[in-house]
Amino acid sequence: MLEEWISRYDKVLLMRTPEFFDRLVSFGPGLNKIIVLTTAFEVPPTGPITFQRISEDVFWELLELYFTYEFSDKIRLVMDCGINYGRLYHMVDQGILTLEEYLTALLS
Amino acid sequence: MDQHHYREMKQNLEKLLVSGGALGKDIYIFGYCNASKELADLLMRKGYLVSAVLDNNPQKQGSHYKGIPIIGPAEILDRDMERMLICVVSRAYAAMARQLYEMGYSGSLEKLVEYNTFAEYSLSPETISRKKERVRRGVETLARIRGKYQGYFYLICPFSALGDVYYAMAYMAGFFETRHISKYVVLTVGRECSEIAAMFGCANREALCQEDMDELVQAVLFTKAGGAVIAHHDRPYSNLLTRALKVKRISLEVLYRCGVFGLEKDFPPRQPIALRRFSGRGSMEKGNCVVISPYAKSVAGIDDQVWKEIVFHFRRKGMQVYTNVSGEEEALPHTRLLRVGLMEMQSAVEWAGTFIGVRSGLCDVIKNARCCKVVLFPDCYYSDTRWKAADFFYLEGWENIVVKEGQYGIQWADIIDAGQNVDI
Numbered sequence: 001m002l003e004e005w006i007s008r009y010d011k012v013l014l015m016r017t018p019e020f021f022d023r024l025v026s027f028g029p030g031l032n033k034i035i036v037l038t039t040a041f042e043v044p045p046t047g048p049i050t051f052q053r054i055s056e057d058v059f060w061e062l063l064e065l066y067f068t069y070e071f072s073d074k075i076r077l078v079m080d081c082g083i084n085y086g087r088l089y090h091m092v093d094q095g096i097l098t099l100e101e102y103l104t105a106l107l108s
Numbered sequence: 109m110d111q112h113h114y115r116e117m118k119q120n121l122e123k124l125l126v127s128g129g130a131l132g133k134d135i136y137i138f139g140y141c142n143a144s145k146e147l148a149d150l151l152m153r154k155g156y157l158v159s160a161v162l163d164n165n166p167q168k169q170g171s172h173y174k175g176i177p178i179i180g181p182a183e184i185l186d187r188d189m190e191r192m193l194i195c196v197v198s199r200a201y202a203a204m205a206r207q208l209y210e211m212g213y214s215g216s217l218e219k220l221v222e223y224n225t226f227a228e229y230s231l232s233p234e235t236i237s238r239k240k241e242r243v244r245r246g247v248e249t250l251a252r253i254r255g256k257y258q259g260y261f262y263l264i265c266p267f268s269a270l271g272d273v274y275y276a277m278a279y280m281a282g283f284f285e286t287r288h289i290s291k292y293v294v295l296t297v298g299r300e301c302s303e304i305a306a307m308f309g310c311a312n313r314e315a316l317c318q319e320d321m322d323e324l325v326q327a328v329l330f331t332k333a334g335g336a337v338i339a340h341h342d343r344p345y346s347n348l349l350t351r352a353l354k355v356k357r358i359s360l361e362v363l364y365r366c367g368v369f370g371l372e373k374d375f376p377p378r379q380p381i382a383l384r385r386f387s388g389r390g391s392m393e394k395g396n397c398v399v400i401s402p403y404a405k406s407v408a409g410i411d412d413q414v415w416k417e418i419v420f421h422f423r424r425k426g427m428q429v430y431t432n433v434s435g436e437e438e439a440l441p442h443t444r445l446l447r448v449g450l451m452e453m454q455s456a457v458e459w460a461g462t463f464i465g466v467r468s469g470l471c472d473v474i475k476n477a478r479c480c481k482v483v484l485f486p487d488c489y490y491s492d493t494r495w496k497a498a499d500f501f502y503l504e505g506w507e508n509i510v511v512k513e514g515q516y517g518i519q520w521a522d523i524i525d526a527g528q529n530v531d532i
Contacts, residue, residue, distance in 0.1 A: 002231060066346070067329040067330045067332075067346075068236065068240055068326070068330060069226050069227065069228060069236075069239035069242070069243075069326070070224070070226050070227040070229075070345040071228065071231055072229055073202070073203045073227075073229070073345075076348065077346050081332055082332055082334065083329060083332050083333070083336075083338070084336060084337035084338065085338040085339075085340075085344055085346070085368070086338075086339075086340065086342075086347040086349040086363070086367045086368040087347070087348075087349070087367065087370070088348040088351055088352060090366055090367050090368075090370040091352050091358075091366055093366075093370065094366040094370070094371070095373060096356070096358060096362065096366050096367075097352060097355065097356060101355045101356060104354070104355050105348070105351040105352050105354050105355045106351060108351055108354040108355070
């Protein structure tokens with residue numbers, strides 16, 4: 001499935017929680033084809049952005065592979081996994097970017 | 109491009125040429141960056157023509173480098189691809205290769221520098237197995253360091269660049285304060301970067317080679333190791349910080365302060381505390397010298413003619429002119445060699461009175477020097493963004509000068525006079 005997601009979509013977002021779902025839906029995908037892979041129980045209906053619920057096991061398998069090497073530059077990990085490194089979202093916290101700008105940057 | 113990667117590029121190019129891989133081919137380079145310019149220079153010195161440089165950035169397309177046109181990748185599709193050889197010396201090799209093949213490119217493709225051992229856009233079992241082995245080696249390196257520094261926090265500076273380490277050091281204290289961290293060790297690539305950490309008073313330091321560092325960073329990711337911070341603006345790859353440049357002009361320093369360390373916009377940087385007095389004071393006339401620094405890794409070089417004019421200007425004024433060098437770098441013609449350790453560098457330029465250099469990490473190291481400071485930028489874009497190098501690497505309190513290609517006859521007297529209102 002992973003290869004298919006990567007080949008079919010311009011961006012593959014890995015998100016555990018639904019906190020940005022509404023903003024993503026209202027934000028729209030622009031010219032990009034986007035899929036959100038999530039373990040969240042409720043996902044919005046597929047519209048311009050495809051939302052796909054995946055199991056916890058699949059999510060952690062994907063994450064393990066993503067942390068083994070960069071197999072694609074289409075993957076966007078949108079969660080805090082307890083590792084300290086620079087985060088795009090810090091720029092929102094510190095008032096450098098708005099949430100809109102954050103999503104634009106994330107999906108660019 | 110640093111010396112290590114430059115040597116690697118030269119060796120790989122030599123192998124390619126000896127094997128006949130470029131024979132009868134139209135040579136292209138993908139990515140208009142500092143490294144690509146160096147490759148183009150190398151090829152031209154060897155008598156090869158470069159047909160074009162490919163770049164996705166529309167703002168770069170249409171310009172030229174020493175007569176070589178910069179074009180969009182799609183423009184090659186109606187050319188004879190079987191005759192084409194595309195060379196890549198950019199960090200984005202994997203993405204470029206994928207783009208070319210997805211476009212239908214069927215010619216030759218050569219990666220001449222291996223920057224990113226972490227990136228390979230393939231999910232083949234063989235690739236996964238190789239990358240798992242790489243993680244295993246990283247876990248071993250991590251365990252070795254953990255054995256030596258038990259109970260310490262690890263501040264990891266994953267790339268060999270002085271300026272990057274400088275900003276990591278300048279803002280780590282704020283990060284540590286918020287987390288009540290007092291025992292830490294700084295991991296860098298190479299001894300020069302380790303020296304930057306020493307300038308900030310870091311007693312515990314470990315210098316690794318780039319390969320070991322890349323593997324260690326991967327191990328930190330894979331094991332989700334706590335007690336560590338990877339302090340860089342575009343590493344690891346899961347760090348999407350430089351994406352911010354897609355929507356806004358942000359300086360390198362702000363990326364470190366706010367993006368890497370999550371500190372507030374106005375959080376003050378820490379200053380180096382372990383600087384040394386310049387040991388060559390006896391041989392340099394105080395206040396009547398200029399230190400020129402013409403070498404850089406992360407931005408393209410400045411045309412030799414510009415440096416000649418600068419040297420001529422200062423010599424005509426009766427000043428002693430020095431070229432700051434390290435490693436195998438050579439002094440500019442008609443200048444004296446200056447080989448000074450990083451800890452003495454601020455004192456050396458303050459003693460000289462004037463510093464003029466291409467934008468490099470060295471400029472960060474001496475950014476607070478009390479003297480006339482002029483930084484030169486090539487007129488090029490930073491990475492794949494729409495911002496010029498001068499937008500991203502701008503230095504407060506300096507004369508920031510953009511030098512366009514072929515722009516000679518700059519009025520250095522005006523610039524230096526403007527910058528010399530400094531209490532030396």
